[in-house]
Amino acid sequence: MQVPDMIQSVPLLLLLLVLAACGGGEAGVPAEGQPEGPVVDLVVRSSGDVLLLEEDALWTSRDHGASWESIPVPEGAAREGFSSVAAPKQRPEEILLGGSFGVVRTEDRGGTWRTFDEGLSGSVAALAAHADSVHILFAYGASEGVFRSEDSGRSWQLMDGGPPGDLRALVHSNLPGSMNTGWLYAATESGVARAMDCFCGWRPSGELTDGAEAVSAVTVDLRRPERVYAGGAAGVFGSEDGGATWRLLSRPGHVTALATDGSSGTLFAATPDPMLLVSRDGGESWEPTG
Amino acid sequence: MTDGLRWLLPGLVLVVAACDRERAANAAQGADPATLAHGEKLYTELCASCHGQSGEGAPDWQEQQMTAMGEMPPPPHDSAGHTWRHSDALLYRIVEQGWRDPFNTTERLTMPPFGDTLDPWEIRAVIEYLKTLWTPDQRRFQAAESRGAPYPDAALEP
Numbered sequence: 001m002q003v004p005d006m007i008q009s010v011p012l013l014l015l016l017l018v019l020a021a022c023g024g025g026e027a028g029v030p031a032e033g034q035p036e037g038p039v040v041d042l043v044v045r046s047s048g049d050v051l052l053l054e055e056d057a058l059w060t061s062r063d064h065g066a067s068w069e070s071i072p073v074p075e076g077a078a079r080e081g082f083s084s085v086a087a088p089k090q091r092p093e094e095i096l097l098g099g100s101f102g103v104v105r106t107e108d109r110g111g112t113w114r115t116f117d118e119g120l121s122g123s124v125a126a127l128a129a130h131a132d133s134v135h136i137l138f139a140y141g142a143s144e145g146v147f148r149s150e151d152s153g154r155s156w157q158l159m160d161g162g163p164p165g166d167l168r169a170l171v172h173s174n175l176p177g178s179m180n181t182g183w184l185y186a187a188t189e190s191g192v193a194r195a196m197d198c199f200c201g202w203r204p205s206g207e208l209t210d211g212a213e214a215v216s217a218v219t220v221d222l223r224r225p226e227r228v229y230a231g232g233a234a235g236v237f238g239s240e241d242g243g244a245t246w247r248l249l250s251r252p253g254h255v256t257a258l259a260t261d262g263s264s265g266t267l268f269a270a271t272p273d274p275m276l277l278v279s280r281d282g283g284e285s286w287e288p289t290g
Numbered sequence: 291m292t293d294g295l296r297w298l299l300p301g302l303v304l305v306v307a308a309c310d311r312e313r314a315a316n317a318a319q320g321a322d323p324a325t326l327a328h329g330e331k332l333y334t335e336l337c338a339s340c341h342g343q344s345g346e347g348a349p350d351w352q353e354q355q356m357t358a359m360g361e362m363p364p365p366p367h368d369s370a371g372h373t374w375r376h377s378d379a380l381l382y383r384i385v386e387q388g389w390r391d392p393f394n395t396t397e398r399l400t401m402p403p404f405g406d407t408l409d410p411w412e413i414r415a416v417i418e419y420l421k422t423l424w425t426p427d428q429r430r431f432q433a434a435e436s437r438g439a440p441y442p443d444a445a446l447e448p
Contacts, residue, residue: 177392179376179384200365200372203355244393 065289
């Protein structure tokens with residue numbers, strides 16, 4: 001290349017550098033080895049892929065937990081610790097992570113991550129994707145309440161203070177009968193709470209049996225959204241009426257996360273040991289994955 | 291056509307267009323005093339016995355617990371409630387057709403339908419009166435929710 005050509009390419013190079021600095025985001029870094037737990041959150045994508053979140057790593061499995069692949073995550077957020085993962089419906093490349101850093105999002109399966117927290121304040125303890133809309137997301141900030149985003153996480157609006165007590169997990173359901181598009185279920189220290197997603201007031205979602213109260217996990221079978229599951233130290237509870245009544249299904253151990261494969265109804269539960277269990281009979285029995 | 295008529299017709303078109311804009315503006319920004327007064331009158335006659343004279347709801351509504359009959363108590367419509375979270379279209383439909391909480395143990399419409407009692411404009415008048423019980427922020431939120439879900443056209447005129 002002649003010197004005059006080099007000089008002509010300088011403005012283009014400068015432009016590229018500016019664009020990279022402004023819009024590139026943070027590169028994700030993959031974890032090494034395999035997931036070992038503890039698991040802080042679980043999601044099953046509409047494709048059937050399982051997303052397993054540890055405090056500092058994110059993993060995916062295409063074979064219901066038989067094998068795992070690391071999804072690169074932003075190092076800074078990983079050091080602060082992840083608390084929740086959400087995966088918008090029918091957006092296979094898109095994942096959101098929540099934690100004390102707020103919310104970060106990738107649109108390329110972890111290649112790059114950007115902070116999307118306009119309107120959010122404080123740390124995010126739970127995330128949930130809308131059961132039907134690819135653009136609507138929900139986040140729980142412990143210091144303020146439940147936020148809603150209608151633009152895929154770019155901006156957030158505080159909707160209400162959330163249910164009473166400590167909210168540990170959140171899930172959205174398209175169960176009919178809501179005044180808006182569906183319902184939110186929350187796993188709390190006082191059991192399961194429920195609200196229409198118009199945020200018209202949280203109320204207890206029935207009473208869990210067997211004297212148990214605190215739950216750490218909640219999930220909905222979107223094939224039949226009246227079917228709700230909750231899990232905690234006392235085991236896994238199931239409801240066939242949208243959370244009005246419950247029964248104890250099984251005691252696989254202290255359940256810290258639950259997720260449902262929306263295409264098959266297969267349930268996944270995270271426990272201290274083994275790390276991940278699978279149930280193919282609606283939570284009545286479990287076996288380790290892998 | 292005479293010269294006078296030639297100028298009258300365009301003038302009439304402009305007046306009609308201005309009136310349409312005024313009606314649309316009223317619908318968008320809130321109702322006129324006469325509509326609000328009629329809405330308050332209807333609310334007092336038909337709604338206050340359940341939702342409170344000032345829209346404060348049933349005495350125990352905040353507990354969010356089923357009544358002895360297995361039904362959620364009537365909620366408030368003032369700024370303490372959640373009515374402001376819903377679009378004009380949804381509020382209109384609930385007043386017209388009634389509603390029941392899907393978790394009620396009874397099957398009846400605990401919010402009865404008023405579509406046979408009130409004409410469309412009167413349903414709107416009641417809802418517009420409720421908006422006077424909200425804060426400015428709540429009215430703005432509700433207006434934004436209503437942009438894509440407005441009143442039906444039949445409700446815009448008496």
